[in-house]
Amino acid sequence: MGDQLRTTLEITVTGQVQGIGFRPYIYRLAKRLGIRGTVTNTRAGVTILAQGRGANRLLAHLQKHPPRLALISEIRVRTVRKPPCSGFDIIPSPTSPAKPGVEVLPDLATCSACRRELTDPHNRRYLYPFINCTQCGPRYTIILQLPYDRERTTMRKFRMCEECQKEYLSPANRRFHAEPIACPRCGPAVQLLNKKGRPISCDPIDKAARLILGGKILAVKGLGGFHLCCDARNDLAVRRLRRLKGRDQKPFALMVESLTAVRNICHLPAGAGRLLRSPAAPIVLLPKRKPAKARLAPLIAPHNPAYGILLPYTPLHLLIFKSLKKYQVKPPVLIMTSANVSDEPIAASEEELFNRSGLFDYVLTHNREIANRCDDSVIQAETANAIMVRRSRGYTPRPLHLSRVFHVKHPTLAVGADSKNCFALAAGGRVFAGPHIGELETAAAERFFLAALQRLTDWTGIKPARVVCDLHPDYSSVRLAETLSRKFQLPLKRVQHHYAHILSVMAEHGLRGPVLGLAADGTGYGLDRAIWGCEFLLINPDRTWKRLGHLAYLRHGASAGYLADPVQVAVSYLLQSGIEPGALRRLGLPVSAAYAPAPVITSSLGRLFDAVAAITGVCRRATFEGEPAIALENEALSAGTASELKLAEVELLSTDEEMLLLDPRPLIRTVFQLICSRVPAGKVSLWFHQTLVGAFHQALIRLAELNQINTICLSGGSFQNRLLRLELVRRLRGSGFRVYHNQEFPLNDGGIALGQAVALD
Ligand SMILES: [Zn+2]
Ligand SMILES: [Zn+2]
Structure with a gap:
């Protein structure tokens, strides 16, 4: 009966197309254009069969106006012959695995429509902490398997009530095929537990708010794991949280309700507000406002120029803030830090959480399980130019x-x-x-x-x-x-580590090469078995590479933990720079350390920052990676200018067997002398940053001329230092170079895998 078949447009769409209301969008469009056919989720993405004269218009409209959250990577079209359809239907997904191509959506912060319903007393989801729709809610963190359907998520144990089912099945509804759809009658519920795990009968969110304001520490279940939460204005609670987490100095993130509340404590550069309110809702590092309009505990982010800020991104967060405001006039500021001890993964189940009991006084939890653990993402946006610091919730697995x-x-x-x-x-x-x-x-x-x-x-x-x-x-x-x-x-x-760093920049920006790279960080194993950490590399279009230069090697002692000891590094570096052991006493540095063995040979920029932080007295004990460098940057930022120092310029660059060397010893000697003659640490820090930028700039110009290269890539954790990155980029661009660094991926070691992935065999 071949003549009964109809000419049909088969449209296959791949990319981020599931779980964002794509099928309802196509459904409504098809109805409007009078098209018959079907739309379905497949393992490849979404497949549309369109019959009728408007089929091409549907395609054109889709290409021009894709749904808000869709990121389409490809649309394939072919003409096939199919039996006639009577209307337009959404058909269930086939379960058989097919070609990969579909992209799982990251979790999405509560949308504005759901926020309105959440606080509307006439809505049936009024104050319901799991309200969501096709435009918002959990995705990555609840998905067990593909294709993305409710029965393959952790929502499968909740049977939809009649009303939810009606919304789920009506194509015109905002919740049409919203897989995590739920309401107070059929969905997950919140519970407050004491620290032994026993339920407390009460209004859990209201009680939680009162406990927080009373100085308690609560574990709160989020999208990708538990947060530890306390009142950021409460000094004692913050101190206690530091002690319980075993976290001495590393900054805590802060959650506030609105951009207005952000402005009370931070400056908000252009674009940062949009980031904070984006569906990814990351932690955004923002410059502290001095003096702040809100008094916060001093231990939140000590010796750090920035606070990490995030806005409420789940309905539960929103309801906690609503309750807090019942009991306090001042805008609430909460600490929201991962529930873990020091550097362990974030706790994602009640079982894991109670294995770490002693971290909290109460637990605000619920019965929607977390399928995939995922920490908050972190973005540095202290300028209009934002860079990724930690790419996780809201971005994974895009x-x-x-x-x-x-x-x-x-x-x-x-x-x-x-x-x-x-x-x-x-x-x-x-x-x-x-x-x-x-x-x-x-x-x-x-x-x-x-x-x-x-x-x-x-x-x-x-x-x-x-x-x-x-x-x-x-x-x-x-x-x-x-x-x-x-x-x-x-x-x-x-x-090799630094080669991977520069490759990651090339991959991110599609740079074929040749490029000149400067990768600067704490540690990376070198080809010569030394610890590299400030490397000038040439990478060719065939991805072969060569080390053109580096920070000249110095030695320092091995440390007990995985963090270097700034004092030990400083003492070793001072001695190698020609400072007499006896002179160390002038700065209160231990002379005994001068006789410790120094087996580590390194060109690490991180260690140079450690040494300078210890010599200036800005930081003599590191409790987390990068702490001395952040403290030094913070000190330099407060100095204003160092131009009055009027120091004679020293030549730091030399060449040894075609290798360009940047000698750190004159820097170390000068820092030592300035501090001994009582120049303020801030001025010395600023001078150190500026001199380093000057030397990098000169070195890159020299290598670029020598190798006839106009493109420069910067990567490595040291470039999270804004003074270093922004000033170097500015000067290099001023000299006519095309300059790139990581943006969508971290320029710290979180971006290494990207570089490794594109390395050729
Ligand atoms: Zn929504
Ligand atoms: Zn329901």
């Missing part, structure tokens, strides 16, 4: 689309670095980065890594044909990569 030259021939698992770990899966033109894992050395972190990897390989269908890791012989990530490569019999490729 892929990066590579330009053609960077397409990955063999599907690749890149395991990333040990610190700020984040892995990546790459195939063809896409790189999927996993969630922020953090420090990889604990068994818990490794389990988190493997679980997240399993999910992402299942969803993307990427079966790695090779594994890429770092060059370091003692890295946990390398051992993990070796195990995986043995287990699945995959070739293992080892990629």
Whole structure:
């Protein structure tokens, strides 16, 4: 009966197209254009069959005006012959796995329509902490399997009530096929537990608000894990939280209700407000307002120029703020920090949480399970130019689309670095980065890594044909990569750390090369087995590379923990710079440290910052990675100017067997002399930053001329320092260079996996 078949347009859309109201959008469009056919979610994305004269108009409209949250990577169209359809229908997803291509959506902050309903006494979801729709709510963190349908999420245990079902099935409704749809009658519920896990009968959110204002520490279940929450104005509570978490100085993030409340404590540069209110709702690092309009506990972010701020992104957060305001006139400011001890993964289940009891007084939890652990993301937006610091909730698992030259021939698992770990899966033109894992050395972190990897390989269908890791012989990530490569019999490729940093910039911006790269950070294993950390590299279009220069090597002592000891580094560096051991006493530095062995050979910029922070007295004990450098930057920012110092310029650059060397010793000597002659630490810090930028600028000009290169890439954690990054970029652009650094991916070690993924065999 072939003549009964109709000419049909088959439109296959790939990209971020599921879970965002794509099918209802097509449904409504089809109805309007009088088109018959179907729309369905598949493992490849969304497939539309369109019959009728308006079929091409539907296609044109889709291309021109895609749905708000869609990120379409490709639309494929072909003409097929199908039996006639009587109307336009949304048909259920087939369960059989097909081609990968669909992109799982990241979690989305509560949308404005849901916010209105949440506070509307006439709405049936009035004050319901799990209100959501196709435009907002949990996604990545509740998905167990694809295709994205309720029965493959952690919402499967909640049976929809009649009213929810009606909304779910009506194509014109905002909740049409909103998979996590719920209401007070049928959905999850909030509960308050004491620290032993026993339920407390009360109005849980109202009681939680009163406990917070009473100085208690609460664990609050969020999208990707539990937060520890307390009143940021309460000095004692903040101190206690620091003690319980084993976190001495590392900043805590703050949640406030609105942009107005943000402005009370921070400056809001152009674009930062939009970021804070974006569906990803990241923590945004903003410059502290001095003096602040709100008095906060001093221990929130000590010796740090910025606060990490986020806005409420779940209905539960919104309701906590609503309750707090019943009891307090001042705008509430809450600490919201991951529920974990020091650097372990964030707790994502009640069981994990109660294994860490002693961290909190009460727990505000609920019965919607977290399928995928995911920390808050962090973005630095102290200027209009924002950079990613931690890419996780709200972004995971959205892929990066590579330009053609960077397409990955063999599907690749890149395991990333040990610190700020984040892995990546790459195939063809896409790189999927996993969630922020953090420090990889604990068994818990490794389990988190493997679980997240399993999910992402299942969803993307990427079966790695090779594994890429770092060059370091003692890295946990390398051992993990070796195990995986043995287990699945995959070739293992080892990629030098700083080379991976610069490759990540090239991949992000589609730079074919040749480029001149400057990668600066704390630690990376070098080809000569020294610890590299301030490297001038040349990368060619065929991705071969060469080290052109570096910070000249100095030695320092090995430290007990994974953090270097700034005092020990300072003493070693001072002695190697020609300062007499006896002179150390003038700055209160221990002479005894002068006789400690110094087995580590390094060109690390991080260690140079450590040394200068200790010599200036700005920071003599590091409790987290990068702390001395942040403190030094903070001090320099408060100095205003250092121009009155009028120091003779010293030549820091020299060449040794074609290797450009930047000698740090004159810097160290000058810093020492300035501090001894009682120049304020802020001025010395500023002078140090400026001199370093000047030397980098000169070195890059020299290498660029020598190698005839006009494109410069900057990467590595040291460039999170704004004084360093902004001033160097400004001067390089002033000299006519094209300058790039990471933006969508972290320029710290969280971005290493991206560089590893595009390294060639
Ligand atoms: Zn919504
Ligand atoms: Zn319901």
